Amino acid sequence: MTAPAAPSTGAPIRVLVVDDEGLVRSGFKVLLDLEDDITVVGEATNGAEAVERARATRPDVILMDIRMPRLDGIQATARIAGTRGLEQVRVLILTTYDTDEYVFEALQAGASGFLLKDAGPAELLHAIRVVAGGDALLAPRITRRLIGQFTARRAASQVAQDRLAVLTGREREVLALVGRGLSNDEIGAELFLSPATARTHVSRAMVKLGARDRAQLVVIAYQTGLVSPDEV
CATH class of the missing domain: 1.10.10.10 (Winged helix-like DNA-binding domain superfamily/Winged helix DNA-binding domain)
Known part of the structure; x- marks a missing residue:
């Protein structure tokens, strides 16, 4: 599937990078800054800072780690999704999949999809463009498998x-x-x-x-x- 283009205004996709590991944030920033249609507008080291930076920068997409100090990625996602003026911000959750049982809760909280932390550069760029376009979830087969796994336990109640x-x-x-x-x-x-x-x-x-x-x-x-x- 071809990734959606940047928003129709012609402006680059504005990305906020949220992770408590400096090397991860730096790696993402270096990669994203090489793209003509993507620009990094800020970084945050925890969920509380992510909410503040989202309000200040109004990004199109937030790359959000789940496990962080002060406020985790799920709580931060819920706050951002519920903040007036940030309705169009799309959150892309960063996860290790095999150990994170919180992705389902993150999607319920308002996240638009998730990305495996060991994804390659091309997959990361594709994911950002897909989420920014509001077109589809990233890696739908894996997403459906994960959602199905956790929903099955709770759907009845x-x-x-x-x-x-x-x-x-x-x-x-x-x-x-x-x-x-x-x-x-x-x-x-x-x-x-x-x-x-x-x-x-x-x-x-x-x-x-x-x-x-x-x-x-x-x-x-x-x-x-x-x-x-x-x-x-």
Whole structure:
């Protein structure tokens, strides 16, 4: 899949790097500063500082570590997502996957996706562009596998099927396909719709379900049992 371009204004994607390890922050900054369509607008060493820097710099994307002092990445993500004026900021969680059981909570808190810490430079750049474009989750197969793993333990007690009652039949179909990681073009092809019509159904589902972005639609699709890990 081709990564979305920078925001349509022509301005570079503004990135805030949040990690308590100086070498990690420096490595990200060196890499990102080489890209014409990406610029690093700030760094933070913990979650509390991340919230402050987000308010000050208004980045497009935040690379957010999970495990940090003072305030962890999940709490910071929730605060940023709930801050007026930062609704368009997209948080990309940095995780080691095998040990972080907090990614699901981070997605619920408002994160737009996650990136493995050992990802290569090309994958990192692709992830930033995808999240900045608000188009899709990074590495959907891994994302669905992780979400499914933790949702399966909680879905019965947390979310009932009647949450989907606000959706039309077509919107349910679209939500299921979003949950399986399909793009708007792929959803359109699957349902014999134009990509623009597919995007409209996705947007309406977001509004009706109170989802911040596609990442939270994926979470909802699993929570309500509309999609199961077996379908990956």
